[in-house]
Amino acid sequence: MTEEELYITYKGVYIPKMLHPPESLKYYEEFTFRPDDTVIVTYPKSGTTWMQETTSMIQSGGDLTTGLATPTFERVPWLEMFNFFSLNMEERPSPRLMATHYHYDMMPASFLEVKPKVIHVVRNPRDVFTSSYHFCDTANFLVKTASTGEYLDKFLNGQVPFGSWFDHVKGWMNVMEQYPSMSISYEEMKTDLKDSVFRLSQFMGTSLSSEAIEKIANHCEFNNMKQNRMSNYSEAPSGILDPSSFHRKGICGDWKNLLTVAQAEHFDDVYKNQMKDVKYKFVWD
């Protein structure tokens, strides 16, 4: 199926129709944030689910009970997702956890006014591309990829769900200082998950023992999340994606197995041009 059949253009970017019906988008538009909400901000395939699970377990102080009983996407819902308005967010006690793939300039009025806490997760865009390329073939709400080259052009031009990685990351980086916020990369989490859990817990204001940090890092380790029905999308509505392939490889640098030398060079050229005014040095730069 084509982009025209599977996506709508919302605030300038494609979003999959199947996941984001008009009533969900309206609900998000009118949602009232609280100052102590924590919003996880990611471009798709940057490690959103990993961060949702990690923050949820930090919030529970390392008690894994809910992590083994309730799907990640219900504990830490996506604001723009079809199930969001059925999750009783208004009744949930503070502090609430939630996630979004929106660009900063798509965020609703209450977010801009209330300025809740933000955790911004970034990942090497070459690996984001690679993860996304494979994911397209396993999710029926996404357009299947014809070839790597064709999908690369679409990705670099922002003709994919949630638009341009460059615009998304630059837009959020530009405003992070205006929010109580923390930036963390997928790569940092891969390098040292325990240290990442510690830093996240400090940002979230949750004090954790070293045993709790150890337990959370173990629970959120790739293979454990892959096997946990609550974090591997086994509980997602039947048929929308393949739970066995969501946790695909979970590594850094898999783009080297997908892009040709010429495609990688082209990626670098576009990256350099798009990011030329960004002072921040990412771990992959």
Ligand code: A3P
């Ligand atoms: P790969 O396709 O490269 O394996 P998102 O949740 O934003 O859609 O991101 C999905 C990507 O995060 C996938 O990357 C998935 O395997 C990876 N991921 C999910 N949980 C992970 C974990 N615990 N450790 C490392 N990577 C994880």
